[in-house]
Amino acid sequence: MATIYEVAALAGVSPATVSRVFNGNTVSEEKQRLVRDAAQQLGFTPNKTARRLRKQSSEIICLLVPDIENPFFTALARGVEDRAQESGFSVVLCNTDDDPAKELRYLQIAASEHMAGVILSPASDEVDLGAIASLGRPVVAVDRTTPYPVDAVKIDNRAAGIAATTALVEAGFRRIACIAGPAGIEETEDRYLGWKQVVTARKTLVRDGFLQHANFRVDGGRAAMNALLDLVQPPDAVVTTNNLMAIGALQALHEAGIDPEDFGVAVLGELPYLLPPPSSVVQVRLPARHLGRTAATMLLERIGGDTQPLRTVVLRAEIARPPLSL
Amino acid sequence: MATIYEVAALAGVSPATVSRVFNGNTVSEEKQRLVRDAAQQLGFTPNKTARRLRKQSSEIICLLVPDIENPFFTALARGVEDRAQESGFSVVLCNTDDDPAKELRYLQIAASEHMAGVILSPASDEVDLGAIASLGRPVVAVDRTTPYPVDAVKIDNRAAGIAATTALVEAGFRRIACIAGPAGIEETEDRYLGWKQVVTARKTLVRDGFLQHANFRVDGGRAAMNALLDLVQPPDAVVTTNNLMAIGALQALHEAGIDPEDFGVAVLGELPYLLPPPSSVVQVRLPARHLGRTAATMLLERIGGDTQPLRTVVLRAEIARPPLSL
DNA sequence: GTGCTTGACGAAATCGATTTCTTGCACTTT
DNA sequence: AAAGTGCAAGAAATCGATTTCGTCAAGCAC
Known part of the structure; x- marks a missing residue:
């Protein structure tokens, strides 16, 4: 994997300039071209880990669900994923088995991995969102709410x-x-x-x-x-x-x-x-997919710096009689 | 989040010593205690991102499946996850929709995120495992095989x-x-x-x-x-x-x-x-869960440095007549 | 007592990006 | 012409861990 330094050397500029090219800062046409050519040639991809360490944040959303084998939650996950993709975010799906210990463990991982935010269906009222909250990372509760002051999307x-x-x-x-x-x-x-x-x-x-x-x-x-x-x-x-x-x-x-x-x-x-x-x-x-999509949208807004007051969105379920999709 | 430096300062030792305490290297009883106490007091958790940057690897396994809403693949995912947990690894589940472009994108993410390895059900024969392979990260194909020389677990x-x-x-x-x-x-x-x-x-x-x-x-x-x-x-x-x-x-x-x-x-x-x-x-x-578990086991062995020749494990399906679990 | 090995541990380099300073040059402004 | 303004771009600091290297002292052999 080529680094920013190798690109800089090949293009005859400083590493800072290379970084600027890839982050939309002011660089002359001339050097832009040089850098892009060099990057192309070396097959350069910025190292996400280094970037994350420096920026203290990433483009990854953590989704915690109680049971990944329940179709309701996979549909929800799809909703989150689709929305996240649209904004260039990736989703990490974690299974808590409704076990507060597992949940806590994943929340800590989310924190120490500098994930951009968390969407979760809390296993219990005792979720400890302390670690995440203190990092200022946004959290959205989905399907279930929590006593913590976070945005929520639920069903009526x-x-x-x-x-x-x-x-x-x-x-x-x-x-x-x-x-x-x-x-x-x-x-x-x-x-x-x-x-x-x-x-x-x-x-x-x-x-x-x-x-x-x-x-x-x-x-x-x-x-x-x-x-x-x-x-x-x-x-x-x-x-x-x-x-x-x-x-x-x-x-x-x-x-x-x-x-x-x-x-x-x-x-x-x-x-x-x-x-x-x-x-x-x-x-x-139950509009599972939509639930996921809405939660992702709210989370992304918060990640983008939105500071409006806490919201709880309530989605209405629609009654269906068989034969449904048949 | 407390850093290793703060812990070091509080314990009256150098950062290097703190690191050694958490990585099982030789440190005197005395200082071990000092460091652990300090860490406890500050609620210190090592920053995974920094560690990853330095070590050039992480404890995350990437699992790529074609359809997360298919119970076969969620069962498989459970198998992978259970096994990974046992070894302290986390699993990132990604959905490719059988789309080679999405697949490629995730593979690149896996590479640039320094994930420890990849388990995938290739969307097509044209999967490009080049990026991952050149990093020396192990890959295990599951359910489907690929022309690339990687370990595989499949069903007969x-x-x-x-x-x-x-x-x-x-x-x-x-x-x-x-x-x-x-x-x-x-x-x-x-x-x-x-x-x-x-x-x-x-x-x-x-x-x-x-x-x-x-x-x-x-x-x-x-x-x-x-x-x-x-x-x-x-x-x-x-x-x-x-x-x-x-x-x-x-x-x-x-x-x-x-x-x-x-x-x-x-x-x-x-x-x-x-x-x-x-x-x-x-x-x-089809032994989906077992398939996942086996793939995870193989991957973890490779991650651990196992260099035995490539293996393809074939699992036998068992025939069942209704009423099954009823 | 001298020389050598061994082990604990601090100083400093390192991973690869981003970002803050700084510098230098071109261009106005009075 | 001197001073001020703005901007591209390099140098260097920074994020927070790990790891190499070197130092120092204790332990041991001769």
Whole structure:
């Protein structure tokens, strides 16, 4: 890899001039040409590490998501990536497994790697954004918020919960349960509140045990569904607060030999790659990609020096009935 | 962020000593303690950028995949990540969209960022590994190989194709078509050859048009399936060479009102999150995660200075019949 | 006691860019 | 003509670590 010094030597100028050529500063036409020719000839690419050390910043955005295998988050990542590319930034995607320790570790890396900013879906309320914050690096929370004063992009989770539940009520179901995520995660908490609001307002039957907490994964959804089916008076429909848990719930229904046409299922999120789902499945589409794109836009604005007051952007989910893209 | 100089000043030693403490060199007990205390007190973390500039290398692995939204590749990424973590390495995940230009761009970034090594699924045969290679950074090709002399981990694609097709034959299907990926990609080429070998050996009926090429995505699979169904004498079964195309094919079947029980479908790959697939769907499990883990292991060995001759590890796919994990 | 080895450790060079000073020259301005 | 202004461009400092080199003292052999 050629260095700026070799280019300078070949072009017969000082290294400073070479740097100026590549950073848009005032250099005479004459020397510009000399430098560019020399650079071309040597196949010179500026060394990012050296530049970063000097400038104390880079063109890399760190994206922290809890589960890279969840299509919701990969779609979100695509949104971030597309937007970042447009501005010449690269994205580093890191998987936290919803583990605060891993999360902290990546945040420290982001800091010591001089990354330009961080977009994250916090694993818990206790995220320590101290290190990043003290460096003055911008942070945008996405999908979930944090107690720290940072910009955020989220979904109107309660409205989504309301929409999903209402759809089930209107489809004629009267004993609607809810499979929510782990207690304490705001995102799922709000969705569950949406459910609660509707079942209360519509005076549908709610029994003890109709609210199940599960981890966000397929197995959690399945276990929760089984628990619901084991109730003395089981529900006739269920709202699941994320996509993977819905899959688990549908699997459990299938195993129990229940015809999905007879059991209402509403999902907050999309069922990825699903073959025609039973027509009673209601999907509330979460704009994952758009969420990512918006977060990236906000982050880039901050990186660019924008100092307007903190913002929280709330995106609305749209309800979709099957057959969706079919 | 505290620097090594501040720590040195506080501990009353030279910066060199501080560095030595954190790099396992000979330092007296006494000063070790002094330095560690000082570091602790200041919350010192070594600046990775400076270190990288000096050492001309980092602890970051670059992983290039063609489609981050394909569960096959996220599983692979998990494998890489898990292994990397064990050795204290971080993984940067980049999406090439099967676009050689994007790929090249990322490879250049990997080079100028002094990343420790690269694991990639090449978008095409024309990948230019020149830049990376000339830096002496190790590269491991995964899932697909390249003409460049690098280590590789792949799947026995032909065997997988054979297994899938054979299963259909044994299930009694006699007009078996194949939906392959884009022509020219070795990975899909081999799988298709497996199909060809079996249909030839078993003398099943093969018509013009029974081999369809498609992009690797859902829409491609659907279009190909529709083309097959439009044939005058359509097939009674199909082998699809990747997971997403299978989804598309199944969608097309559904739209055409064909009962999936009557139409044989075999997939090279797993159908993610699928509700109980029609019992005639044969899935050949591709060990994606393991593929990633193996590639990471090989790369880390090279990074560690291993100079054994080039290796190509071939992993065998295992055939699975539904209901799989259900 | 002299000479030699060994080990701890400080001084200074180094990685490769960016950026601040400075210098020198051309060109106005009065 | 002297002084002031502006601008291109080189010299050198800087970012924060690692590493080479050299010094000094302790330990050991003869």
